[in-house]
Every structure is written in C-alpha cells, then in structure tokens.
Amino acid sequence: MTSFVTHLESAIDGTKLPAGTVQTLHNGRPLWVRYDLDAVKAHMSKEMLCRRPATMWRYRELLPPQHDESIVSLGEGMSAVMHLPRLGQALGLHNFWVKDESQLPTGSFKSRGLSAAVTMANEFGIQRVAIPTAGNAGGAMASYAARAGMEAYVFMPADTPDINKYECAMAGARVFLVDGLITDCGKIVQAGKEVMGWFDFSTLKEPYRIEGKKTMGLELAEQFQWELPDVILYPTGGGTGLIGMWKAFHELKEMGWLKSDKMPRMVAVQSEGCSPIVNAYESGQRFADFFDGAATVASGLRVPAAVGDFMILDAVRASHGRAVAVEEDRIQEFMRLAASNEGISVGPEAAACVGAAEMLAAEGWIQPHEQVVFYNCGASQKYPHLLRTDLPLLSKESEIDWGFIATGVQEWPVEAVYA
Numbered sequence: 001m002t003s004f005v006t007h008l009e010s011a012i013d014g015t016k017l018p019a020g021t022v023q024t025l026h027n028g029r030p031l032w033v034r035y036d037l038d039a040v041k042a043h044m045s046k047e048m049l050c051r052r053p054a055t056m057w058r059y060r061e062l063l064p065p066q067h068d069e070s071i072v073s074l075g076e077g078m079s080a081v082m083h084l085p086r087l088g089q090a091l092g093l094h095n096f097w098v099k100d101e102s103q104l105p106t107g108s109f110k111s112r113g114l115s116a117a118v119t120m121a122n123e124f125g126i127q128r129v130a131i132p133t134a135g136n137a138g139g140a141m142a143s144y145a146a147r148a149g150m151e152a153y154v155f156m157p158a159d160t161p162d163i164n165k166y167e168c169a170m171a172g173a174r175v176f177l178v179d180g181l182i183t184d185c186g187k188i189v190q191a192g193k194e195v196m197g198w199f200d201f202s203t204l205k206e207p208y209r210i211e212g213k214k215t216m217g218l219e220l221a222e223q224f225q226w227e228l229p230d231v232i233l234y235p236t237g238g239g240t241g242l243i244g245m246w247k248a249f250h251e252l253k254e255m256g257w258l259k260s261d262k263m264p265r266m267v268a269v270q271s272e273g274c275s276p277i278v279n280a281y282e283s284g285q286r287f288a289d290f291f292d293g294a295a296t297v298a299s300g301l302r303v304p305a306a307v308g309d310f311m312i313l314d315a316v317r318a319s320h321g322r323a324v325a326v327e328e329d330r331i332q333e334f335m336r337l338a339a340s341n342e343g344i345s346v347g348p349e350a351a352a353c354v355g356a357a358e359m360l361a362a363e364g365w366i367q368p369h370e371q372v373v374f375y376n377c378g379a380s381q382k383y384p385h386l387l388r389t390d391l392p393l394l395s396k397e398s399e400i401d402w403g404f405i406a407t408g409v410q411e412w413p414v415e416a417v418y419a
C-alpha cells in the first residue's frame, strides 16, 4: 500500500515541503504531516477497521510510510479505556475515565511516537539515531532501534529514573548521563549531528513522532464510538501527545467520521515544579519562557522549554481548554489514590492529571456529569523509588485475628504488615 501523505507543512507559517525526503524543522519550527483526507475516506471505512489487528497501525491510511515493509512495530496501540467510578467519586466526577498507556510496549505511550519515527527513519535508510530524553522516550527509541537494527545513542539527565537507564542499555543503546536537563541533552544531540552522523529524534524536531502519538486520539474516538469526551487531561512535557490528538480529532472531523461537532476541551497538565506552558497560558503568551529551576518527581514533565510550545498553547486555546499546574508535593498521593481506588498503575505524570481533575472539579470548571478522560502515559513500576516510600507499618496483631491458627501467632514467620 502507498501513503496518502500529500506534503509537510510548517506549523508556524504554512510553508509546504515535500514529504518524500528527510525533513526536520523549518525555520526552527516543527512540521505537520498532511494527508489527502478525501482519498483516505474513500479507501478506509469504519467497518474495515473492525477487522484489522488491535495496534495503532490499524489506522494505516492516516500514517506516513510509503511501504508496509518499512513499519517497525512491537504491537503498540489499542490501549484499554476504562471507566473509573470509585476514583471519579473521590474527585467529584461521575464520568471519569482513563486511557491506560502503561500497557504498551516499553511501558509507556512513547512507543507510539517512536514506532512511527523509527519506521520513517527505516524507510529513509537512516542507520544511526540519537535522542535527548526525560526517560521513557529513550527507552522506546532504544527498543524500536534494536528492532530495526539501528545504532542508538541516548542522552538523559543523570537523575533520570534508573529503570530508564537500564532499559536503554538492555536494548543495546549507548546511554550517556548528562549533568543537566533534557534541554542540555538536546544541545549535545544537536551539536553532534554532523560529526557523529546521527539522526536527531528530539521531540518535534522530526515530523513523525506526532503521527504516532496522534493514534491515541484516533483510538479514543473509535473506542467511544466516534463521539469525543468533554474534557481530556494530558500530562504535558514536550506536548507531542496533546498536539497529535488535537490533529487526529480534526482529521476525523474533516473525514466526517465524528458523530457530532463537539471537540474535547484539552487540558495541558504540568507540575508546579516545571510549568512553562501554564505560565505562558496564564500570561496570554503564544510562546513559553524557559522555566528556571525545573524540578519534579514526574520526570516526563521536566521539560523547561518545548519546541512545540505554540502548538500546545494553540490547541489548548482553540479547544477552550486550560493549562494547569498541580502541587508537586501531592503527586505521590494521587498515584496512590488511583491505585488504591481502581487498581491502575499510574505513573507520576498521569497522577498529576488526577490532581488536575480534583482541582478543576472543585473549581466547577468541570461539571460532575461531564465525560473526562485522562491519559496514564507510563506504568508506575517504572518509578520504584516513588512506590517505595510512605508504606505505613502496621502491627500484625491489629490486622488479623490470629486465633484461627490453633498453634498461635508466635510460630508463624510474619514479620511486617503494610497497608
């Protein structure tokens, strides 16, 4: 099958560029991938979709490669969408949902973007790739590069969660720990391009990671029978997912696939420890200022400057959404709230969305009956240092009436009880 891509288009000034060749930024700003949506519509039907495998590649016509053989996949996509009545009740919301991306290959939603980006690099014959990462994108790139037989270089802040370091090294990438932030890692990747000859997979510096992330929106529409929710809460670092979903919803609208014109209000969620997008939103700016002193346990949100800042802010404003920051000190509390109420393994980034839901419901900005979806972008198990803390030790006598054991408590090797 061939691609339905017509061209690439500058997100800042609409300049058109050809798609059949390697492209990066235009005048320092990202590119959109554009499709012939009439032709897509004529070629793909909703009925057809039902018969396709449950991966993001079921939306093949809305994805960029020319050749099926280029696709590099680990089975990513079709993550579960679940209603969360107990957690919703705790937050004052009756119609609260999660799209659980923690179930994807490499344990995070980064697999979608990197599957698409590595696929396109594969199509263009690129053999050596590099990425600056807050953690999960590096893990995903290393895995997809391994699958494609590419050489991978990963640059991450030295205090990135250990699991991210291990998963990259395990997949055969060369991993560099940088005494700095993701923006410093980005400078190294940029500076090394010529000498090292690697292709730069930085967020939005190539056009295809958005296309992979876009499938989170396509799937949500399909899973909700082509009717979009009222509000989407998205943990925002570089913002690719929020931007990609907003693009997906417009493509579906243009194809006439949505049951109504209602678009969700998109909420960019950050932590008070790193909230450049929130600051820009609140002060009415289209471009965000660098956030000094970025520090948050939600490592995926520790992005003090995003190359697609204006794309995030445009989408948030066009959707009548918001950009909000939650209290850094409460993130672990929200991880626990989600896990103990619903059994879902919510990473700290998504836990910020639970906090945002609580805040926006209390403000009345979200009405109790509205349908709200948050994205759980990564598994909590990738952050064992956040799971380990705060385990209250109980007395074993207080938990069980040990009288049911005839021989008595003392002989049973129970040493500690946690709750």
Ligand SMILES: Cc1ncc(COP(=O)(O)O)c(C=O)c1O
Binding pocket: 108, 110, 134, 135, 136, 137, 203, 235, 236, 237, 238, 239, 240, 241, 242, 299, 300, 301, 347, 349, 350, 377, 378
């Ligand atoms: C688990 C998790 N959530 C959220 C984000 C932020 O994603 P985005 O860059 O699409 O805003 C990241 C990025 O590293 C992440 O790893």
